[in-house]
Amino acid sequence: MSSIDKVLARIDANLDNSLDRLFDLLKIKSISTDPAFSADCRAAAEWLAKDLTGMGIEATVRETEGHPMVVGHRKSGKAGPHVLFYGHYDVQPVDPLNLWDTDPFEPSIVTREDGTKVIVARGSADDKGQLMTFVEAARAYLAETGDLPIDVSILFEGEEESGSPSLDPFLKATKDELTCDLALVCDTGMWDPETPAISIMLRGMVGDEIIVRAANRDLHSGHYGGSAQNPNHIVASIIAGLHDENGRITLPGFYDGVKDIPESLAKMWDGLGFSSEEFLGEIGLKYPRGENDRQPLEHIWTRPTAEVNGMWGGYQGAGSKTVIPAEAHAKFTFRLVEGQDPDKIQDAFRAYVRSKVPADCTVEFLAKDGSPALALDPNMPVIEKGKKALKDEWGKDTALIGMGGSIPIVGDFKRMLGMDSLMIGFGLEDDQIHSPNEKYNLTSFHKGIRSWARLIGELAETA
Amino acid sequence: MSSIDKVLARIDANLDNSLDRLFDLLKIKSISTDPAFSADCRAAAEWLAKDLTGMGIEATVRETEGHPMVVGHRKSGKAGPHVLFYGHYDVQPVDPLNLWDTDPFEPSIVTREDGTKVIVARGSADDKGQLMTFVEAARAYLAETGDLPIDVSILFEGEEESGSPSLDPFLKATKDELTCDLALVCDTGMWDPETPAISIMLRGMVGDEIIVRAANRDLHSGHYGGSAQNPNHIVASIIAGLHDENGRITLPGFYDGVKDIPESLAKMWDGLGFSSEEFLGEIGLKYPRGENDRQPLEHIWTRPTAEVNGMWGGYQGAGSKTVIPAEAHAKFTFRLVEGQDPDKIQDAFRAYVRSKVPADCTVEFLAKDGSPALALDPNMPVIEKGKKALKDEWGKDTALIGMGGSIPIVGDFKRMLGMDSLMIGFGLEDDQIHSPNEKYNLTSFHKGIRSWARLIGELAETA
Numbered sequence: 001m002s003s004i005d006k007v008l009a010r011i012d013a014n015l016d017n018s019l020d021r022l023f024d025l026l027k028i029k030s031i032s033t034d035p036a037f038s039a040d041c042r043a044a045a046e047w048l049a050k051d052l053t054g055m056g057i058e059a060t061v062r063e064t065e066g067h068p069m070v071v072g073h074r075k076s077g078k079a080g081p082h083v084l085f086y087g088h089y090d091v092q093p094v095d096p097l098n099l100w101d102t103d104p105f106e107p108s109i110v111t112r113e114d115g116t117k118v119i120v121a122r123g124s125a126d127d128k129g130q131l132m133t134f135v136e137a138a139r140a141y142l143a144e145t146g147d148l149p150i151d152v153s154i155l156f157e158g159e160e161e162s163g164s165p166s167l168d169p170f171l172k173a174t175k176d177e178l179t180c181d182l183a184l185v186c187d188t189g190m191w192d193p194e195t196p197a198i199s200i201m202l203r204g205m206v207g208d209e210i211i212v213r214a215a216n217r218d219l220h221s222g223h224y225g226g227s228a229q230n231p232n233h234i235v236a237s238i239i240a241g242l243h244d245e246n247g248r249i250t251l252p253g254f255y256d257g258v259k260d261i262p263e264s265l266a267k268m269w270d271g272l273g274f275s276s277e278e279f280l281g282e283i284g285l286k287y288p289r290g291e292n293d294r295q296p297l298e299h300i301w302t303r304p305t306a307e308v309n310g311m312w313g314g315y316q317g318a319g320s321k322t323v324i325p326a327e328a329h330a331k332f333t334f335r336l337v338e339g340q341d342p343d344k345i346q347d348a349f350r351a352y353v354r355s356k357v358p359a360d361c362t363v364e365f366l367a368k369d370g371s372p373a374l375a376l377d378p379n380m381p382v383i384e385k386g387k388k389a390l391k392d393e394w395g396k397d398t399a400l401i402g403m404g405g406s407i408p409i410v411g412d413f414k415r416m417l418g419m420d421s422l423m424i425g426f427g428l429e430d431d432q433i434h435s436p437n438e439k440y441n442l443t444s445f446h447k448g449i450r451s452w453a454r455l456i457g458e459l460a461e462t463a
Numbered sequence: 464m465s466s467i468d469k470v471l472a473r474i475d476a477n478l479d480n481s482l483d484r485l486f487d488l489l490k491i492k493s494i495s496t497d498p499a500f501s502a503d504c505r506a507a508a509e510w511l512a513k514d515l516t517g518m519g520i521e522a523t524v525r526e527t528e529g530h531p532m533v534v535g536h537r538k539s540g541k542a543g544p545h546v547l548f549y550g551h552y553d554v555q556p557v558d559p560l561n562l563w564d565t566d567p568f569e570p571s572i573v574t575r576e577d578g579t580k581v582i583v584a585r586g587s588a589d590d591k592g593q594l595m596t597f598v599e600a601a602r603a604y605l606a607e608t609g610d611l612p613i614d615v616s617i618l619f620e621g622e623e624e625s626g627s628p629s630l631d632p633f634l635k636a637t638k639d640e641l642t643c644d645l646a647l648v649c650d651t652g653m654w655d656p657e658t659p660a661i662s663i664m665l666r667g668m669v670g671d672e673i674i675v676r677a678a679n680r681d682l683h684s685g686h687y688g689g690s691a692q693n694p695n696h697i698v699a700s701i702i703a704g705l706h707d708e709n710g711r712i713t714l715p716g717f718y719d720g721v722k723d724i725p726e727s728l729a730k731m732w733d734g735l736g737f738s739s740e741e742f743l744g745e746i747g748l749k750y751p752r753g754e755n756d757r758q759p760l761e762h763i764w765t766r767p768t769a770e771v772n773g774m775w776g777g778y779q780g781a782g783s784k785t786v787i788p789a790e791a792h793a794k795f796t797f798r799l800v801e802g803q804d805p806d807k808i809q810d811a812f813r814a815y816v817r818s819k820v821p822a823d824c825t826v827e828f829l830a831k832d833g834s835p836a837l838a839l840d841p842n843m844p845v846i847e848k849g850k851k852a853l854k855d856e857w858g859k860d861t862a863l864i865g866m867g868g869s870i871p872i873v874g875d876f877k878r879m880l881g882m883d884s885l886m887i888g889f890g891l892e893d894d895q896i897h898s899p900n901e902k903y904n905l906t907s908f909h910k911g912i913r914s915w916a917r918l919i920g921e922l923a924e925t926a
Contacts, residue, residue, distance in 0.1 A: 434784070
């Protein structure tokens, strides 16, 4: 048996142990957006540092202004590329809790009606399950061969779900330590349950939150209705005016610099047989909503979007309350594509909002950081290695795809460390990340581990 | 001293006792919209029945499907008109509690910088303080003269702030008992702190609540943004589309039957010297928002309105959550004027909402009852008596005014019992009813009691 075959056999034989470790990590309530769970975030970091060190990748918990980082290294000056593997141990909030079928922090394996086995827990897919695929691949290599065939560093952060406020200063401070030949980023997905994928396009993001204030107190809607400004109406008109009747975003200059995709990519995507009926059917919808002159894959990969993630104002309780509230709120996110500048988009948004706020009302903006979109060169040599490793494991050609979500770290690695990223992950569309009943397919976990082992082997062969 | 002078002197001498009783009533947390306060509502009803009976108006607590009614009578077949005095003992919810300077259910008298003394508590103005002005006037009459000069019945309800669901069946069942010559309704206000008023126009109301549902679960706004419907955007577009750029409501047929006010009334209102700068300045605003070709008093008295009292969807917590929610909500109230049919308005609203909901989304309506607007004949003889009593007390001519709010009971009395209502009250624009720090001027309470005593005397003289 070749050394990679032995490593793969060990992965198969030890799958139960790998699952036990994943479950231990999933039980830690590392919700980064809520300060009530700060100690849990730290516990997750400590668990990971201990696990890595125990298997032979010397790792430590590093302090930040926010939740800590975990950094590990296994370096012996191998000839192959030195890779930095990135993942995040924090998870999204779990509300609405009543929509979960099980406790989000009590992981279990559920067998679905079609026989699919899935790991159900908050963070199972985003991102604890994914990051452990790499950790388990490295562990199997170390246990089987006594070493790794390439130099490996690790960076796990704990603020990915809350905008990574500590990442920039941390990367600045650890630039020399963390700059490698290549980053491996696992926070992405497969094309479908059989087809592996490498993500070559990521949308960027700008977030903003507004508070519109009118009267200096809540008013009786009978006494003041029709005369005093109602912040609910102002915020609603701001939201409603963001799109025109064709689904295009109305901010001046919003589409400046946005390009159509290259013919070759358009052709490959046509070949993927994407069905918006299926994509939307799975979530109970039928008709794509975006710009009505664009193809469905463009809506979710290569066209910029504007979404209101939350809005509220006035009375939300049972029954009625005849009130005109003093203020109303909304949280916005814009997904950006290549060619858009986050700062310019934010400026255009704020100018638009101000233009919609009456002269005797005010608006406050709660700033959020933005990140530009990122598109990789599909001809990068390492993408060829990735395609081979994935085809060996899954038996199918690898799709080069876009991603609707943002992975700002990939842009940070490029901008701050001059480092390219290979984005490979094993998430699926129906994983319900950020939603109740998040899951990760057992196949994703098992074959994901095997895929990383194969890729580590492929990368070593460049030596 | 005439008997009315003796009664007035007794009112003055006993003001502290009157305040003690009012405070006892204000301490009872009779919030009718929230089932958690059902026992408090009953306690308020029992307190009132006991107080009335103790002073000589035989009163009982009457059961309904909801909160109980209080009914009392003092009848001896007097020659004057038999009057039914109406008030409500329930109060609005107190949220947001953090904006109250004092506990809403611990009443106190506060002396403002300008020397004005005000009674601060939830319900001080709406409606416990107001209803006790009549009770105290009757008590003084009974104590001073041993009787009342006219026959008096009392109806206090406990569901005025929650749409009065039990009122219709109760009025049907007690029609013979409660039908009098005239109703006195105290849930109204003065023109300004020196000028008494009789309200001759009340806006009606239609309420509705919508839940718009899109995907069958919350979605990641990066993965589905730009493709899946976002209920926040749908609800916002429904709200934003309700008014055109001139402030007119866009529902088809909404203004059918709405008339301009008579020339004579327009002239009288001109003479009131209403300043929208002052009216809005007091609440921190400057510019009237309503239909821009109408006068400010029309906006708040004689023009129909549409207000969103509450809206919400998606994430409202700290930080951000990149979610497209499965549903979004809004609560609407329409204030109606003479000539508008509540059922037709509701039908038009629902048709409009349905037209804005995409084919693969749904909308649910949570029905609310409506009430038509009411306009009284300014030449009713009893209005002359009211004007005289009020001028005797306040020394100024009484303004005949409209009211922006709804008092459905006045329509119910007319429609179900064939009974006209004289609407006199002593509330002021800055009472902050339905808001934190609700107050009732001590002058309103004291001179309000004296005003009712005078009116009782005036009505007796028709004998």
